[in-house]
Amino acid sequence: MDGKHEYKGVAQWEIAEVERANASDAxxxxxxxxxxxxxxSWDGWRKMFEDHGYVTLAPGWPDDPLTRQDAYANPSVFAGKDVQTVTDHYLAVISGLRKKPIVVGHSFGGLIVQKIADEGAAAATVAIDNAPIKGVLPLPLSALKSGFPVLKNPANKKKAIALTFEQFKYGWGNNLSEAENRHLYDTYHVPASGIPLFQAGFANFSFSKACAVDVKNPNRGPLLIISGTKDTTAPRAFTHGSYKKQLKNPEATEYVEVKDRGHSLVIDSGWPEVAEAALQFVKRFA
Incomplete structure (x- = not known):
């Protein structure tokens, strides 16, 4: 990382985060x-990691609005963002850093951080309840049900789709109370691009490399995959399946299960337990 980059497509607030990181020795x-x-959604995690001496960045997907209010005012801004486009955006941000970063991702972010590591751009990687990398074959019924609001209509590939509260409860908060589900939905949920779900769902039936990772790449760096045992959106078949593929890598590859946790594990009231597992791994390897 040389700290020099044209920042094509990178927002000014993301450039400011890079500059803040480069001004730090952390x-x-x-x-x-x-x-x-x-x-x-990463605000709590950022504070925890900074309290332990790291400097943090939380870039968005391309054109991400800054607030939930802005997201609902213009939901079409999310449409058409595919896995490789988003990966390239994060790589553009990372290329401006003077130090090779640790990367931590959740859900499709958990797939994207593995793609970032595959580019040799990560000092260490933590993937949490990740979408499956290409080659992971099981597609559990719970994941199909969670993805059905998008996958039910091929036209959704080009749209931004919001979940209903009931869909959110099943796919994210199936282990939570009604009150906590409502709080999370009203605080964090925004519309999302439809195309990544189609890319992951049909990855093993197409020639697309959008979800592909070279699991033998010696430049990948250490990797931890964290799995919530009650996740219906990214069930164990996805996380452990990705872990088994990644074990072919010569670098350290580890897997941790967090009991009785669903897909909301990075934002619900139990997030510190998950963040602590990630932090301890990071401390050992970076």
Missing amino acids: TPVVFVHGLWLLPS
Whole structure:
């Protein structure tokens, strides 16, 4: 990382985060959110990691609005953002850093951070309840049900889709109370691009490399995959399946299960337990 980049397509607020990181002697940690969230969903994680001596960045997907209010005012801004486009955006941000960062991602962000690591751009990687990398074969019924609001209509590939509260409860908060589900939905949920779900769902039936990772790449760096045992959106078949593929890598590859946690595990009241597992791994390897 040389700290020099043209920042094509990178927002001014993201450039400011890079400059803040470069002004610090601390190791940078880049957080990558998934579908139906904004970068602000990482605020608690950022404080925890900075309290432990890291400097953090939470860039958005291309054109991400800064607030939930803005997201609902112009939901079409999310449409058409595919996995590789988003990966390239994060790589553009990362290329401006003077130090190779740790990358932490959730859901499709968990897939994207593995693609970032595959580019040799990560000092260490944590993927949390990740969307499956290409070659992971099981597609559990719970994941199909969670993705059905998007996958039910091929036209959704080009649209931005919001979940209803009931759909959110099943796919994200199936282990939570009604009150906590409502709080999370009203605080964090935003529309999301439809195309990544189609790319992941049909990855093993197409020649597309959007979800592909070279699991033998010696430049990948250490990787931890964290799995919530009650996740219906990214069930164990996705996370452990990705882990088994990644074990072919010569670098350290580890897997941690967090009991009784659903897809909301990075934003619900139990997030500190998950963040602590990620932090301890990062401390050992970066």
